[in-house]
Amino acid sequence: MMKEWIPIPGTNKDRLITVALEEFSKKGFEGVNITELAEKAQMTTGAVYHHFGSKAKLYEVIRTEIEQRILDRMEGAASLFDNPNEAIKASMITGMDFVTKNEFSRLISEPNPTNKTDRIERFLSDLNNNNDLPLELVLIASWRSILKGISKEEITSKQGKELINWLFKKES
Structure with a gap:
């Protein structure tokens, strides 16, 4: 059974996970700003919340x-x-x-x-x-x-x- 959050390469979800991994690895949980993360992924904050619901849930996936x-x-x-x-x-x-x-x-x-x-x-x-x-x-x-x-x-x-x-x- 495949985990439901595994993104298809090249999708918005995949890009968000890639950028989030980089950001959380560099800055830690507290240091990551969702607006900045979304901008780096060339998306809106709404896309982050649509795919993950919250910063904490995105962090949990990572x-x-x-x-x-x-x-x-x-x-x-x-x-x-x-x-x-x-x-x-x-x-x-x-x-x-x-x-x-x-x-x-x-x-x-x-x-x-x-x-x-x-x-x-x-x-x-x-x-x-x-x-x-x-x-x-x-x-x-x-x-x-x-x-x-x-x-x-x-x-x-x-x-x-x-x-x-x-x-x-x-x-x-």
């Missing part, structure tokens, strides 16, 4: 799609390891690489204003083998903080990887 792309890669990386900690570490690094390569750091590092369930956090939770501690809460916060640092150019992608590796370093 965020859901990008999170799925990230999860696909994280799941693939995690599947290569039997050890849960190695699986989590590999998935976090793989996800970070994809996010930074595609310049989605700001988009993914910000809290989701639509209050949807965080699917990346749920994925990490499912990998966590320590039932006594919800490690995914610390891991997802650390991962998003690293992405935020990268988006603000406070750290490099290489430093981000080093930080993720540090999180999993075991003291002897």
Whole structure:
């Protein structure tokens, strides 16, 4: 079954999604102005509301799609390891690489204003083998903080990887 919001390439809806992805990735949810977004897509604000109903719903479409792309890669990386900690570490690094390569750091590092369930956090939770501690809460916060640092150019992608590796370093 196909998702109803997937646009046909070249349509107004497709153009809006393309421009919205670029804008939300650069400016975050709060920084995007619907009037400016519509102008960049060479449409009216009415077209945005016609296709998506609201800025939040447009953001939700973008965020859901990008999170799925990230999860696909994280799941693939995690599947290569039997050890849960190695699986989590590999998935976090793989996800970070994809996010930074595609310049989605700001988009993914910000809290989701639509209050949807965080699917990346749920994925990490499912990998966590320590039932006594919800490690995914610390891991997802650390991962998003690293992405935020990268988006603000406070750290490099290489430093981000080093930080993720540090999180999993075991003291002897």
